[in-house]
Amino acid sequence: MALTDLFEKDIQELENEGILFTTLEKLVAWGRANSLWPATFGLACCAIEMMASTDARNDLARFGSEVFRASPRQADVMIVAGRLSKKMAPVMRRVYDQMPDPKWVISMGACASSGGMFNNYAIVQNVDSVVPVDVFVPGCPPRPEALIYGVMQLQKKIQGRARDDMGHKLPSVEAWKR
Numbered sequence: 001m002a003l004t005d006l007f008e009k010d011i012q013e014l015e016n017e018g019i020l021f022t023t024l025e026k027l028v029a030w031g032r033a034n035s036l037w038p039a040t041f042g043l044a045c046c047a048i049e050m051m052a053s054t055d056a057r058n059d060l061a062r063f064g065s066e067v068f069r070a071s072p073r074q075a076d077v078m079i080v081a082g083r084l085s086k087k088m089a090p091v092m093r094r095v096y097d098q099m100p101d102p103k104w105v106i107s108m109g110a111c112a113s114s115g116g117m118f119n120n121y122a123i124v125q126n127v128d129s130v131v132p133v134d135v136f137v138p139g140c141p142p143r144p145e146a147l148i149y150g151v152m153q154l155q156k157k158i159q160g161r162a163r164d165d166m167g168h169k170l171p172s173v174e175a176w177k178r
Contacts, residue, residue, distance in 0.1 A: 026159070026160075029158055029159045029160060030159060032076070032102065032158050033064070033154075033155040033156075033158040033159045034063075034064040034155065035064050036063075036064055036065045036076060036077045036104075036151065036154070036155070037065070037067050037068075037069050037074060037075045037076055037077065038065055038068050038069065038075060038077040038078070038079050038106075039068075039069050039070075039071075039072050039075030039077065039078045039079070039095065039099060040068050040069075040070075040079060040081075041078055041079060041080050041081065041092060041095065042079075042081045042082060043080070043081060043082030043083055043084060043085075043088065043112075044081070044082025044083050044109075044111060045082060045109075045141045046081035046082040046108045046109035046111070046112065046141040046142065047081045047082055048141070049081070049108075049141045049142060049143060049144055049147065050079055050081045050108060050144075050147060052144045053144035053147045053148055054066075054068070055144075058144040058145065058148060060144075060147075060148055060151065063148060063151055063152060063155070064155075065077070065151055072095045072096075072098040072099045073098055073099070073100065075099055075103075076099065076100065076102065076103050076104065077103070077104045077105070077106060077151075077154070078092075078095065078096055078099065078103070078104075078105045078106070078131070079105075079106045079108055079147070080092065080105065080106070080107050080108060080112045080127050080131075080133075081108040081109060081112065082108070082109055082111055082112060082141075083109075083111035083112065083115070083116060083118055083123050083124075084111075084112060084123065084124040084127055084130070085122055085123055085124070086121075086122055086123070086124055087122075089124050089130045092127075092130060092131065093130055093131060096130075096131045104134045104135075104154055104157075104158070105127075105131050105132060105133045105134055105135075106133070106134065106135045106136075106137060106147075106150050106151070106154060107127045107128065107133045107135070107136045107137065108137045108141075108142060108147055108150070109137065109138075109139060109140060109141050109142055110138065110139065110140040111123070111140070112127045113126065113127065113128075113133075113136045113137075113138065114126060116140060117140075134154055134157060135150045135151075135153050135154045135157070136150075137149075137150040
């Protein structure tokens, strides 16, 4: 196809021929969203469900989150699964600080999101008070399907195409972290 043909054709015609138009920002966001490498931070019973999300039945790898990293320096998503004790909070913050930017956090389960049934002096009542959380996955413990749905919602936020129930566009992840 000659260069002059590109200017004469309509964008719809070019898209039908397989030529895509996008910006570099959208391309980078697509790459980040579809290659998430989670750092596991399994603290309680939710960690079993997090592990089950990678088995053959649920297969989290279909969504680009196949590689659970043991080193925070190789991860860009922290999945906080379970109750967080006040003694463990500084350790979790240190792991979060060691992760490279951009980084995101998924709070998995009622205990991580709100303290759950543990309303006492030893449990942090909201992980969001220690690290900024991007996606909350409810349940006690949430099923692997719920975690997969949470990963899909995070992917939408990273790509900047998240919408609420009314169809209004939600702010990007960077706007939520401010």
